[in-house]
Amino acid sequence: MRHRLYKIAYFISALMLLGALGLGLFWGDKTQGIHRDTPIELPFAVDPHHTVVLLYFGYVGCQNICTPMLEEIATLYHEHTISSNVGLYFVNLSTPALGAQEFASFFHPDFRGIDLHNTPRQALMRACEAYSSDGLIDRDALEHTPYLYLVTRDDMGSFRLKYTYISRPLNATSLRDDITKELP
Numbered sequence: 529m530r531h532r533l534y535k536i537a538y539f540i541s542a543l544m545l546l547g548a549l550g551l552g553l554f555w556g557d558k559t560q561g562i563h564r565d566t567p568i569e570l571p572f573a574v575d576p577h578h579t580v581v582l583l584y585f586g587y588v589g590c591q592n593i594c595t596p597m598l599e600e601i602a603t604l605y606h607e608h609t610i611s612s613n614v615g616l617y618f619v620n621l622s623t624p625a626l627g628a629q630e631f632a633s634f635f636h637p638d639f640r641g642i643d644l645h646n647t648p649r650q651a652l653m654r655a656c657e658a659y660s661s662d663g664l665i666d667r668d669a670l671e672h673t674p675y676l677y678l679v680t681r682d683d684m685g686s687f688r689l690k691y692t693y694i695s696r697p698l699n700a701t702s703l704r705d706d707i708t709k710e711l712p
Contacts, residue, residue: 529674568655568679568689575640578615579638580710581687583677585658588631588641593674594618599700601676602636609704611711617642619652621660621670656689678703680710 536623572580582601586594604610612639616639621627628641644652653659656677663669676698680692693699 539605556587557559562588562692562694564689564692566655566689568687569650569651570616570679570687571644572642574617574681574687575615577613579681579712580611580707581616581679581681582610582614582616583619583652583679584616585619585621585653585656585660585672585675587660587670588620588674589622590670593672597674597676597696597698598632598635598639602639602705605636605638606698609700610707612638614707615640619644619649619671621649656692676703678706678710680687 556661570581584594584597584601586597601610601616605612605616616632616636618628618632618639619642620626620631622628623646626643628643630641632641656675658673658675658677660670660672663671674696676690676693678693679687679689681687690710693703
């Protein structure tokens with residue numbers, strides 16, 4: 529049984545890796561954001577000062593993927609590479625969804641943690657083409673795409689998904705340049 533679970537875990541990991549490579553090879557330079565420019569609905573309140581929003585999907589307590597990524601983004605905020613009128617929203621994938629604000633603000637006091645019910649969370653994930661599944665080996669973990677999403681808000685209050693960043697570590701110059709292009 530355990531051997532079968534390992535095979536399934538390797539298969540799912542290989543599919544996620546191929547998907548990530550496919551995005552990078554066919555839709556843009558993998559060191560930069562993949563330009564998308566599609567309308568998107570955000571099922572949570574966004575600070576009115578945030579005309580640019582960074583979305584990150586993860587789960588509370590994630591040590592291997594979320595913690596390093598959120599630390600990396602927090603460093604960009606501390607270095608003023610990312611402006612204070614750009615909001616980071618950590619969308620918790622855990623069920624039941626609890627504790628996202630405490631987890632997100634641990635990395636930076638301005639980070640917002642979002643706990644959503646399953647239906648709006650799944651709709652947002654589909655719009656962003658983000659994926660998650662239960663961990664096959666570690667039952668307390670989730671497998672998920674470690675991407676960062678840049679969303680903008682127009683004067684009418686509508687949101688557009690502009691870029692998806694699939695590379696790690698983040699290309700800070702590319703992210704900063706994209707944010708600068710999108711700020712009013």
